[in-house]
Amino acid sequence: KQPLRLLAQTLSVGLFPGPATSLWAYTGRVGAREVGNPLLHARRGDTVEVELDNRLAEATTIHWHGLSIDEANDGSGLHPVAPGARRSYRYRVDNRAGLYWYHAHPHGRTGVQLQRGLAGLLLVEDEEERTLRQRLGMRWGERDLPLMIADKQVGADNAIVYKDGADDWIGNRVLINWTPEPYLDVIPAWYRFRLANVANARMLRVAFVQGDQVLPMQLIGTDGGLLAQAWPVDDVFLAPAQRIDVLVDFGALAPGQRVMLRSLDYVAMENEDESGAFLPDPMADHPGATPMGAALDLMELRLIDCATERRPPARLPDLSALSKIDPLPDTADWPVRALRLRMDEAGRWFINDWNFHDSGHEPAFSVRRGSREVWEIRNSMTSMPHPIHLHGFQFRVLSRSISPPDIRGRQVAPGGLTAQDLGWNDTVVVWPGEIVRLAIDFAQPLTGTHRYMLHCHNLEHEDMGMMLTFAVT
Ligand code: C2O
Ligand code: CU
Ligand code: CU
Numbered sequence: 001k002q003p004l005r006l007l008a009q010t011l012s013v014g015l016f017p018g019p020a021t022s023l024w025a026y027t028g029r030v031g032a033r034e035v036g037n038p039l040l041h042a043r044r045g046d047t048v049e050v051e052l053d054n055r056l057a058e059a060t061t062i063h064w065h066g067l068s069i070d071e072a073n074d075g076s077g078l079h080p081v082a083p084g085a086r087r088s089y090r091y092r093v094d095n096r097a098g099l100y101w102y103h104a105h106p107h108g109r110t111g112v113q114l115q116r117g118l119a120g121l122l123l124v125e126d127e128e129e130r131t132l133r134q135r136l137g138m139r140w141g142e143r144d145l146p147l148m149i150a151d152k153q154v155g156a157d158n159a160i161v162y163k164d165g166a167d168d169w170i171g172n173r174v175l176i177n178w179t180p181e182p183y184l185d186v187i188p189a190w191y192r193f194r195l196a197n198v199a200n201a202r203m204l205r206v207a208f209v210q211g212d213q214v215l216p217m218q219l220i221g222t223d224g225g226l227l228a229q230a231w232p233v234d235d236v237f238l239a240p241a242q243r244i245d246v247l248v249d250f251g252a253l254a255p256g257q258r259v260m261l262r263s264l265d266y267v268a269m270e271n272e273d274e275s276g277a278f279l280p281d282p283m284a285d286h287p288g289a290t291p292m293g294a295a296l297d298l299m300e301l302r303l304i305d306c307a308t309e310r311r312p313p314a315r316l317p318d319l320s321a322l323s324k325i326d327p328l329p330d331t332a333d334w335p336v337r338a339l340r341l342r343m344d345e346a347g348r349w350f351i352n353d354w355n356f357h358d359s360g361h362e363p364a365f366s367v368r369r370g371s372r373e374v375w376e377i378r379n380s381m382t383s384m385p386h387p388i389h390l391h392g393f394q395f396r397v398l399s400r401s402i403s404p405p406d407i408r409g410r411q412v413a414p415g416g417l418t419a420q421d422l423g424w425n426d427t428v429v430v431w432p433g434e435i436v437r438l439a440i441d442f443a444q445p446l447t448g449t450h451r452y453m454l455h456c457h458n459l460e461h462e463d464m465g466m467m468l469t470f471a472v473t
Pocket of ligand 2: 064389
């Protein structure tokens, strides 16, 4: 099999009425077509081989978000690909079936490169997933659909605007699968959506709303694949980099009715700048943008007719045993690593005493391969919600404490855990004041030392240095 060749390059795309928009995209030939940011499919156990040919005027990478791979293929900023250079990524997919993604990750430039477009989805499949799909009777691309959600700040000339050194870049336009003002015709039936938040900084609280009624969802998967069982939820906080897998029923609706996929309003808890010294007007750079925490329509779903005899069954199969997930480990004798998220007096973000601009590639700490640790991440009260992401390893959330009311209200299991916390994850939101404990197993079939990143996936925070390097030896 030939490696997939992806060119990182500038594309001119007619996204909006009027002038074309210049995007940066990974383009490659998939089948007979030249596609930007192709959706990649892999089976667990497959070897993926991708050659990146960087035609941009600056260094870039392809990071394989959520996958457990070695340092050289991880595609972090430790291994930038210079302008005009090429490199191959080659790795075995060992992860569970689920929706993963790939994106650029050069130090200090991740925010601008994602805002301009360098990101795509990677769907991993396995036997379990195939069986579930058969039981659900939903075909991929028909009633089983990926929704890659991002907001962009678009100027009057349709150009994507980005300012270096900004805090929390949010936008005035929503794109789903790179489509502005997206809508979807749906039949009165169950649907499965794989949602990925690939926005730079905007946290979403996603729900399907009809009139003033929220349609209940079944949450069946998170970052690292299927949950043990389906959980009924009305809405889910989906932070940048997080993915969820949900089922929603349009069966009781009539043709002509409309449903909105919406981000409901929530308390944004941006408490970091009490003095107002660093962010005099957080909206100044984002004219027309919906402020963080305010309700935002994402996509319209329009009910269309479907001949009765062609209607899929109104009931779902039993979803009480989706996947076998071990109960939370007994971590009583695991070493605990304390990580504190904070801002200093100069407005810089830190993880303990590490800011990437000071500490750089030098590992902040090392963990032994095969060891298991509890990471206790604590966010200051004068802070904001940080989606913390770990490269190389999926983790389990052990507990949440001192959670804000919005999170307390979603707890479904001991330890303050929400339904989303019950699966495997690679990104976890730590709210202001909160303490989140993770169980991480550093088992790895590699040899030698491999360095990975731990960082906030608010890309402006990451680029400002809210990131550290750690080594597995
Ligand atoms: Cu999705 Cu370090 O990245
Ligand atoms: Cu990652
Ligand atoms: Cu952050």
